Amino acid sequence: MESLTLTKEQLQKMISHVDSCAPLEACGLLAGLNSKVETVLEVTNQAQSEVRYVMDPIEQLNAFEWIESNGLDLIGIFHSHPTGPETVSPTDIAQAAYAVVYVILSRVDNDWRARSFWIKDGAFSEVVLQVI
Numbered sequence: 001m002e003s004l005t006l007t008k009e010q011l012q013k014m015i016s017h018v019d020s021c022a023p024l025e026a027c028g029l030l031a032g033l034n035s036k037v038e039t040v041l042e043v044t045n046q047a048q049s050e051v052r053y054v055m056d057p058i059e060q061l062n063a064f065e066w067i068e069s070n071g072l073d074l075i076g077i078f079h080s081h082p083t084g085p086e087t088v089s090p091t092d093i094a095q096a097a098y099a100v101v102y103v104i105l106s107r108v109d110n111d112w113r114a115r116s117f118w119i120k121d122g123a124f125s126e127v128v129l130q131v132i
């Protein structure tokens with residue numbers, strides 16, 4: 001996937017979620033079709049950690065079922081880096097289990113920035129994030 005398209009409202013929903021959880025990392029799923037996000041699904045970070053995230057397995061399962069029953073696909077996973085970095089961490093690469101776009105929201109000078117990446121075979125490349 002070379003780009004991911006989402007609305008300003010969807011981006012704001014992700015930012016509100018991760019901001020409310022900071023300084024802990026927060027996470028969630030992006031449901032959509034092709035490369036267009038339709039729904040942002042917040043998931044509790046079971047790890048309750050400032051440096052890593054583990055999606056609550058029950059919430060994740062419920063979200064997967066919701067996505068399927070609504071005829072959508074899992075196209076992205078987002079999580080925050082409340083204290084950076086702006087890019088993927090070695091942990092993110094090691095944990096990337098799905099062939100989806102990984103959106104990272106990082107906090108820089110009290111502002112949240114969003115970047116998206118494709119992670120495969122231990123390497124990553126940036127994906128264009130189109131906010132419409």
Ligand SMILES: [Zn+2]
Pocket residue numbers: 079080081088089092
């Ligand atoms: Zn990360």
